[in-house]
Amino acid sequence: MSEVLSAILLLLGAAFCLLAAVGVVRLPDLFTRMQASAKSATLGVGCTALAAAVHFNTLEVKTLALLVTVFLFFTAPVGAHMIARAAYYVGTPLGPHAVVDQWRPHLADLPPPEACGASPAKTELPPRQGNAASGD
Amino acid sequence: MTPAWVFASSDAVPGLTGVAGQAAMMAVVAGLALALVRLVRGPSLADRAVALDLATTLAIALLVIHAVLADQPAFLAVAMALALVGFLGTVALASYLKRRGQP
Numbered sequence: 001m002s003e004v005l006s007a008i009l010l011l012l013g014a015a016f017c018l019l020a021a022v023g024v025v026r027l028p029d030l031f032t033r034m035q036a037s038a039k040s041a042t043l044g045v046g047c048t049a050l051a052a053a054v055h056f057n058t059l060e061v062k063t064l065a066l067l068v069t070v071f072l073f074f075t076a077p078v079g080a081h082m083i084a085r086a087a088y089y090v091g092t093p094l095g096p097h098a099v100v101d102q103w104r105p106h107l108a109d110l111p112p113p114e115a116c117g118a119s120p121a122k123t124e125l126p127p128r129q130g131n132a133a134s135g136d
Numbered sequence: 137m138t139p140a141w142v143f144a145s146s147d148a149v150p151g152l153t154g155v156a157g158q159a160a161m162m163a164v165v166a167g168l169a170l171a172l173v174r175l176v177r178g179p180s181l182a183d184r185a186v187a188l189d190l191a192t193t194l195a196i197a198l199l200v201i202h203a204v205l206a207d208q209p210a211f212l213a214v215a216m217a218l219a220l221v222g223f224l225g226t227v228a229l230a231s232y233l234k235r236r237g238q239p
Contacts, residue, residue, distance in 0.1 A: 004152060006204065007153050007155070007156035007157075008156075010153070010156045010157050010204065011159060013197060014160030014163035014164050015163065017164050017194055018166060018167045020190060021166070021167030021190065022167075022170060024170065024171060024186065024187060024190055025170045025174050030182050030183055033174070033183065034186055037186050037190040037193070041193040041194065041197075042193065044193075045193055045196050045200065048197050049200055049212075052200050052203055052204050052209075055149075055204050056204075058209070060209070064213065065212060068219060071216070071219050071220070072193070072219055076193070078223075078227075079227060079230070080186075080189070082230035083182055083185050083186060083189070083226065083229070083230045084182075085234075086182070086231070086233040087180070087182035087233065090233065090234065090236070090237055090239050091239050092180055092239040111238075
């Protein structure tokens, strides 16, 4: 029973890790790539650590696996947030499917996104769809 | 018969866990190759930082899987140390990225 459980957890964790790598290669934008890397890979490592805890089934291994998982779950969002904040404030352009970036006009000393070969920043919200015009 | 290029001592853990662990290890190594693709291709320095962060996380997963396959819990302590060093590297790279001031 524990053999089946640890095998399933190992395969699940490896699948999450592989999906994180595919997302980092395929997604169009730094900030969406960071979503894949920070969340999915962390969950994959958590699943494999749980598989190790199930497989060894001693107190020290359980403590160590819990320690690895908790440490990674605390530090991965912090690191991703730091990289994303630094990248935004040095003017990394958003992807072509981004809807709106309302903070960009407040950062006047940044180079425009056209300098990096990207589409210009959309600073206004798009018009609302549907029958919202009849309300007021 | 396990091929010799699989990076594991395959006779330590027999049965279903061994087979699943070897498949998991191959999947994680494929993920490392994809992270390397992003590291080479990434248009900005921040993309390369993300790829390095992902590679560190995948190396931690690889160490944990190898701890299960080789039946030696000491590799979990190595994974813990690598998690610490990886976080420090990410923080240092982010602060350098902010101080350099260009994407």
